[in-house]
Amino acid sequence: MPEDDFYGSIAARLDYLEAVPPGVLSDLVTRDGACMWVTAHPAEPDSAGSGFPDREAAAHICAGCGVRDACLELEFRTEGFDTLGVWGALAEDDRRAAYLAWRERRNGGRS
Template sequence: MNLVSIAWELDRLRWVPSAVLALVVERDGLCMETFPDLPPWVDEEMTDRELAARMCAGCPVRDECLELALRTAGADTVGVWGGLAADDRRELHPHWLQRGERVERGPGS
């Protein structure tokens, strides 16, 4: 996994307000759908990376979700967001910060 390239890919979202990202993720995120049953893989033993890959496979708003998670939780992130496990997002966070300012945080963020 190339964290620098992931940080670069998220640059296209840097000026999108967090409130807009949240609305998009809530509206279009596959994990936000109400499932009538538990997923068939719920009882499988998986690493966090495997769970993230499985949960987020095919989601159309993975980047928006990841950008939102990095903004709101930063290095204190937990769970699965944007197709990455928490450890991967913690490793990504410093690379993401180096990519520059963002809409809510201003210069130097």
Template sequence: MTGYEEMAAQLDRYAAVPGDVLREVVTGDGLCFWAFDRTDMPALSGQDSPDRELAARMCAGCPVIDQCREWELRTAGPDTVGVWDALPETDRRALYRVWARRRAGGDVR
């Protein structure tokens, strides 16, 4: 299993959770929604390694990373931008393809 396949499989447990519940959990408990001034977030560089490091640093210690990942994949899908769920947009876009294939194919255990 690749890293994206493992991440997508980990999100299977949220498949039946309503979107409004995920939104409430993420906006209520996500560090980026209450611990930081969102207008002063650092910008992504467009380079994979620095963006991964920035995303991991920005989300370090957040208790709802998986719920955030599920919510962002549902709401933004392949058009995701910025940092969500400790991943930069390039990784989330690659993850989205695997996640969507699992959901469409019913490959949820």
């Protein structure tokens, strides 16, 4: 799958959340997000020798999380392109590319 299609499919996957108020998304992510329970497993993923430690963190922390889409939708609405770390099971580079596709899908590319 071409990269544009990959990120476009991520953006399209979030369409069902467009009408959900940000407060509801925030409550859902805070209550059910796997990252809220990281203290139960404090060891960070081993990123030695890897060029993609955020991708490893995303895979480790977000594995099986039931609110990844809500997390990503919330992040896109509140911080967009400028945030750091892992959100919605995506590392920074992947999330930024997906954000651009999401923004284009939602408002025709206007900031």
